[in-house]
Amino acid sequence: MERLEVRNVDRALVVGYLEREFGGTAEGDLVRGEGWTVRIVPGEAVRAWGSRIPVVFYEVEGPRAAEAAAFLRQKTMRGGG
Numbered sequence: 846m847e848r849l850e851v852r853n854v855d856r857a858l859v860v861g862y863l864e865r866e867f868g869g870t871a872e873g874d875l876v877r878g879e880g881w882t883v884r885i886v887p888g889e890a891v892r893a894w895g896s897r898i899p900v901v902f903y904e905v906e907g908p909r910a911a912e913a914a915a916f917l918r919q920k921t922m923r924g925g926g
């Protein structure tokens with residue numbers, strides 16, 4: 846199992862990527878595809894510069910977990926500012 850921590854990226858956007866671009870089907874807090882499952886676990890928001898930044902964990906399992914985790918890392922990468 847691989848666990849990714851993602852901050853300040855909308856959960857619905859990530860689920861959409863998994864469904865449209867990686868062949869998954871969402872069922873509540875799970876998104877499943879052929880050879881992989883992603884469990885979505887809400888984290889506690891962090892405070893930075895007076896703002897609350899949402900945190901979500903994505904737990905990836907299955908024979909294609911490494912491939913699915915790499916896809917998620919690429920899709921959730923955001924530039925600094």
